[in-house]
Amino acid sequence: MAGLAVNVDHIATIREARKADYPDPVTAAMLAELAGADGIVVHLREDRRHIQDRDVRILRKVVQTKLILEMACTSEMVGIALDVKPDLVTLVPESREEVTTEGGLDLIIHNRSIGETIAALQNSGIPVSVFIDPESEQIRLAHKINANMIEIHTGVFCDAISQTAKTQAFNKIVDAAKLAHKLRLGVNAGHGICYNTIKAFKGLWEIDEFSIGHSIISRAVMSGMEKAVREMVSLIKELNKE
Ligand code: PXP
Numbered sequence: 001m002a003g004l005a006v007n008v009d010h011i012a013t014i015r016e017a018r019k020a021d022y023p024d025p026v027t028a029a030m031l032a033e034l035a036g037a038d039g040i041v042v043h044l045r046e047d048r049r050h051i052q053d054r055d056v057r058i059l060r061k062v063v064q065t066k067l068i069l070e071m072a073c074t075s076e077m078v079g080i081a082l083d084v085k086p087d088l089v090t091l092v093p094e095s096r097e098e099v100t101t102e103g104g105l106d107l108i109i110h111n112r113s114i115g116e117t118i119a120a121l122q123n124s125g126i127p128v129s130v131f132i133d134p135e136s137e138q139i140r141l142a143h144k145i146n147a148n149m150i151e152i153h154t155g156v157f158c159d160a161i162s163q164t165a166k167t168q169a170f171n172k173i174v175d176a177a178k179l180a181h182k183l184r185l186g187v188n189a190g191h192g193i194c195y196n197t198i199k200a201f202k203g204l205w206e207i208d209e210f211s212i213g214h215s216i217i218s219r220a221v222m223s224g225m226e227k228a229v230r231e232m233v234s235l236i237k238e239l240n241k242e
Contacts (some may be wrong), residue, residue, distance in 0.1 A: 003038030012050035033104025043070035060084050073117045090129040104132035104153040107141035115145035134176030149186030159190030181206040
């Protein structure tokens with residue numbers, strides 16, 4: 001059965017919108033684990049727009065399932081990973097201008113530098129996944145440069161509007177998952193998966209784990225909204241009591 005790794009970046013996005021102390025992604029991670037998550041994911045970005053170094057270090061101490069660190073292939077991030085020792089590093093492309101990770105790593109162009117990063121992390125006992133588009137050449141290269149796992153970028157499928165585009169994109173995911181599994185790579189999948197698009201993955205048993213953030217955090221905000229307002233209304237009512 002596939003697992004679920006919950007990405008708590010956007011709890012930190014809400015916190016950083018006010019540069020406040022709350023909501024804390026560490027607390028959210030604990031609640032996610034209580035609810036049955038198989039892992040916690042954070043993306044420590046170069047610009048620190050959401051997750052901060054402090055979050056990663058505290059999570060390392062308190063996460064009981066597994067801590068997955070998403071990061072760009074830079075010497076700063078490699079240094080942090082070697083120090084923090086997450087249970088898995090997922091290497092992702094990163095650009096400052098993007099709203100979120102926009103596509104997979106291009107292993108055709110960057111196979112040498114990514115291969116060196118994989119080796120450096122693995123030498124310290126940290127397994128490495130590479131976030132790539134569902135393309136056979138990328139998967140074969142991931143295998144060649146010794147990645148432990150791939151994470152298939154599901155964004156094109158999740159964002160597709162027409163049924164034809166959806167079907168085409170999903171077929172690529174299926175082929176990618178099967179090829180990676182055949183090459184004995186672990187197979188994760190993520191980006192843009194919501195309560196609707198997850199249903200398409202029924203029967204695709206080659207996927208080991210889904211990495212999901214935005215839709216879960218969005219649902220958490222909405223399902224908690226009514227309770228949160230009631231609590232504030234009740235505190236305001238208390239103000240008017242003698
Ligand atoms: N996997 C990777 C590599 C990502 O960069 C992200 C977004 O941070 C996710 C999964 C989760 O995507 P979403 O927030 O759309 O569920």
